[in-house]
Amino acid sequence: xxxxxxxxxxxxxxxxxxLDKAEDPRESLDLSYQKQLESLQKVRRSxxxxxxxxxxxxxxxxxxxxxxxxxxxxxxxxxTQGNEDLAREALARRGALAEQLADLKTQHxxxxxxxxxxxxxxxxxxxxxxxxxxxxxxxxxxxxxxEAQTKIGxxxxxxxxxxxxxxxxxxxxxxxxDGMQARAGAMDELLASxxxxxxxxxxxxxxxxxxxxxxxxxxxxxxAALKAELGTGTAAxxxxxxxxxTTPATEDSPx
Amino acid sequence: xxxxxxxxxxxxVPDDQRSDLEKLDDAIADAxxxxxxxxxxxxxxxxxAAVRSAGVALADDAFAPSDLVVxxxxxxxxxxxxLLAEHGxxxxxxxx
Numbered sequence: 297x298x299x300x301x302x303x304x305x306x307x308x309x310x311x312x313x314x315l316d317k318a319e320d321p322r323e324s325l326d327l328s329y330q331k332q333l334e335s336l337q338k339v340r341r342s343x344x345x346x347x348x349x350x351x352x353x354x355x356x357x358x359x360x361x362x363x364x365x366x367x368x369x370x371x372x373x374x375x376t377q378g379n380e381d382l383a384r385e386a387l388a389r390r391g392a393l394a395e396q397l398a399d400l401k402t403q404h405x406x407x408x409x410x411x412x413x414x415x416x417x418x419x420x421x422x423x424x425x426x427x428x429x430x431x432x433x434x435x436x437x438x439x440x441x442x443e444a445q446t447k448i449g450x451x452x453x454x455x456x457x458x459x460x461x462x463x464x465x466x467x468x469x470x471x472x473x474d475g476m477q478a479r480a481g482a483m484d485e486l487l488a489s490x491x492x493x494x495x496x497x498x499x500x501x502x503x504x505x506x507x508x509x510x511x512x513x514x515x516x517x518x519x520a521a522l523k524a525e526l527g528t529g530t531a532a533x534x535x536x537x538x539x540x541x542t543t544p545a546t547e548d549s550p551x
Numbered sequence: 552x553x554x555x556x557x558x559x560x561x562x563x564v565p566d567d568q569r570s571d572l573e574k575l576d577d578a579i580a581d582a583x584x585x586x587x588x589x590x591x592x593x594x595x596x597x598x599x600a601a602v603r604s605a606g607v608a609l610a611d612d613a614f615a616p617s618d619l620v621v622x623x624x625x626x627x628x629x630x631x632x633x634l635l636a637e638h639g640x641x642x643x644x645x646x647x
Contacts, residue, residue, distance in 0.1 A: 298573055298576040298577060298579075298580055299576055299580050299583065299622065299631070300554070300573075300576045300580045300598075300619040300620055300621055301619065302574070302635055302638075303557070303619075303620035303621065303622055303634075303635075304617060304618070304619055304620040306635075306638040307555070307620050308635060309556075309638060310590070311616075395576075413558060417558065420560065420611060421609040424611050424612065424614070427611060427612035428612075428614065431612065431614075432591070450614070450615060450616065451614040451615075452614075453616045454614030454616050455611075455614045457555070457616055457617060458614075460587070461555065461557055461558065464557060464558070464623075465557070465558045465623075468558075468623065468630075478552040490553070490601075
């Protein structure tokens with residue numbers, strides 16, 4: 297059997313579950329309408345869930361991005377100090393974060409696509425439900441009992457099929473989000489409990505090294521200045537005071 | 552006949568298009584059976600395109616059950632397989 301026929305059977309089976317077999321076909325119109333309103337509510341809630349999932353990913357991306365920016369700046373600072381190794385380290389860590397960010401971007405795109413689809417589904421369903429509300433009253437008023445049996449039956453199965461379709465779309469979105477939520481949860485834990493801050497703590501290591509380096513340079517300079525002032529230290533005679541001050545890095549060559 | 556593309560909507564397609572659609576449908580079935588993801592994607596794209604071009608979208612206020620149902624246009628092979636398997640018994644063996 298072809299895929300379209302089998303899919304039709306699957307959708308039919310789902311739709312049958314939605315259908316209440318009312319004795320009076322006119323009554324089934326009202327029952328069906330109630331179900332439609334419930335379906336619409338569910339789709340709306342589903343849209344909200346998807347939007348929440350999207351926001352969460354956006355928040356995580358923002359956090360990771362600011363860490364990446366920080367590392368970038370630290371790499372620059374390290375280079376300014378002439379510490380290429382430290383700059384390399386900062387860039388390497390930034391690279392690791394960039395991978396995570398790319399992953400989040402992919403997830404974000406997928407969630408956005410799901411969100412848009414569900415919004416479309418909700419809109420379409422809303423139009424159908426509105427139209428059904430007015431049509432069902434016309435049907436009740438105009439059809440004879442015999443006509444009602446077939447026409448109403450058809451209308452009810454038709455719209456119920458749309459509900460089933462919407463239900464499948466929601467399930468699909470939910471499945472996708474569930475997978476992402478698990479990953480997002482793991483990421484949140486990483487961000488909170490430090491495993492990812494293993495990437496960010498070292499950021500502070502890098503900062504500490506940068507700070508230390510600049511302090512050391514300053515101390516060296518001051519030390520050199522003091523030595524010169526006191527005329528002690530190595531055999532540097534007083535007339536060379538000025539030279540020692542401007543080139544603090546080349547003080548004290550070992551004998 | 553009325554054809555539904557899941558997640559998209561219904562189309563009224565002339566009955567004489569049926570055999571053409573079924574040929575495209577067979578390609579999907581073959582891809583599912585053969586587990587060929589690329590062929591599945593191509594066949595599904597061809598089928599949805601054929602339904603859209605041969606059919607006329609059903610108005611939102613028209614309520615009619617579908618004769619044929621096409622999977623979600625962006626369905627994956629695994630997803631479709633799972634769906635068909637999940638409902639395999641109920642859909643295939645209604646001979647009680």
